[in-house]
Amino acid sequence: PTLKIAQLLLSAGNLVIPQLENVSIVNNNTVPLEMNTLAYRQDMEQRLKFVDTLMNQIDAKQASRRGTDLREILTYLELVDDEHSLGNLHRAVTDEGHVRWACQEHYDEISFNDNTSRYINGFKVMGGKFDQNTKEAVVIGVNVTKRNVKMIYGALTKGFNIVKLVFQDCSFYEDYLETLLDTVINRSSILCLSMATVAVTNFFGGIKYTCKSMVVEFKNQSLKVRFNGSYHNGNIPMLNQLLLRNRIHRTWNISACDFLGHESDLERCFESNRTVTELIVEYSNNIDILNTIFTLKTNALHQLKLPQSLSIPSILSPFCELLKKNTTLVEIDLMDYTGFKEEAFVIKLLDTLREH
Template sequence: MHVAPRGGYSIKNSKEFIRRYESYLKPTLKIAQLLLSAGNLVIPQLENVPIANNNTVPLETNTPEYRQDMEQRLKFVDILVNQIDGKQASRRGTDLREILTYLELVDNEESLGNLDPITTDDGHVRWICSEHCDGISFNDNMSSNINDFNVMGGKFDRKTKEAVVIGVNVTERNVKMICGALTKGFNIVKLVFQDCSFYEGYLETLLDTIINRSSIRCLNMTAVTVTKFFGGVKYTCKNMVVEFKNQSLKVRFNDNYHNGNIPMLNQLLLRNKIHRTLNISACDFLGHESDLQRCFESNRTVTELIVEYSNNIYILNAIFNSKTNALHQLKLPQSLSIPSILSPFCELLKKNTTFVEVDLMDYTGFKEE
């Protein structure tokens, strides 16, 4: 799996494009059909595809069963891709030389996503990722990224792909370097900032890249100070762990409220463009439920909300009274364990106009009542 920073390309002369590249498109569609069929989505046969179709297909597939099924399908796809790649070797590559002429808004560096064209010894042209394109070149780029990262005061472990930055005042130049490397294939799985400081605008830029256009699966911030443009501390993120997985943002602040919890969560929601599920713990916002409600209202992308330990009426009010049209699904694991809040919860449920699906996960309290 490699980072693909492009969202796609408009195709000129679609009919001729499909006719000319049918032998390449059919295997691609077979793979897409295999993956998307898990979500009960259907991709039409190539000959039935409309020439102009800009509709996007919503992927509301955030169930554990779907994820487990998808993992099995991905393993099978790896096998299928290898088989297809072997068959492609026998085809002539002349047509692929001209693929750019059919695409609008091609990158300045003339790459497709972060794919590069190569010509094999027998004259075939292939578009492949830089890692597979040239092992030496890829290693040089990786070494360059790691060197730049070390120069700014960070450390990168090649084996675990964990990057750590400790005690650094992160500058605009540092942020541009990190974002540029991430969007060009620098594969960081876990990124840690400890005892660092950011100007708020630089942090926003970094979060946008991390959330939407990187391979990072875990972001950890400890004692990170966020400053105003003209100096002065705006807030401090004492301890935050964000996990990015299967279109889900799991955010934890160590079960303790600090003045940086709300602004950091708000920044994550404002920058997020692709993750559909937000998973938080009510313990991180006790005493500040009204601020959390306003944070929910800044959301435009998340459709499913998971809130652990929802055991007081104030957190439930924040959830059900938020004025947002985006949230549709609610899950309350390890919640509603205090009998005194069950009746108020039922009243909120009666007046609910936001959520179309509410999963209590654990309803032992209702049995006692």
């Protein structure tokens, strides 16, 4: 753009030197006679107007690019933030006219501190506690009510920073649980949700199921779910609800150890998913687990990662056969620090991938 403007100004054949502050007298004899004519001045005026228009167009393009980036953010947040609060950020205009997006703490510190105290007291009233140093909220032995969920919802969606949320020996009415999970997964800064012996009740107060142990970590659009090696039937309905509520996390990280002997439950969990396109399965050394993953009918996986897996020779050849029949995977990651010792498997794997 600068080159275009310079070429345009120089095309008149002369340079226009601006008046200097410390020069009080202008020597009119230094200005060529042809530049004093009405036609020349009109021509130069038209050129300067064109330069001004060109500059406005350039500025508009730059603003458009910035606007496009902002629209992409807003479009992304439309799925989880229909109030367009831009992830609890506030719009502020600097003295220079630039737009800044600031969190509540840096936008209005007094209001932020008041709200934080109110949310902490809310946790105390419901029977929980909050550690301001670790940002961990713990609720133990509480029948979580609609009012409690509303308080948690308000805190999380207004920027209250909880890193870890723990429910232990608690009970939820199923509708309240759905609201809580939707908020935690899609509209909060929580990095870890831990549930231990959490009962879910129906409208009449009867227990539908009890989640014995489930830890969920949220990071970079990834859901890492672990049952801590202790399978229990009640964990699966809770996991199903988690996947049903999820709208932004595209990667699901699980351990095959949590589903050994219960491959049908794993398949049902996939049926609950509408967002996940990448699966990470640790310790996948069971052909039944692999068969479930590769024969899914309701979900098309695009990426598959199998860390610390395929270490049993008997499953290597069947794995290649499953991979050969797959038509949805576009990326597969099998390498880790353990590597492969079976040369025949590596050769067959490469041949399979070459034909995939």
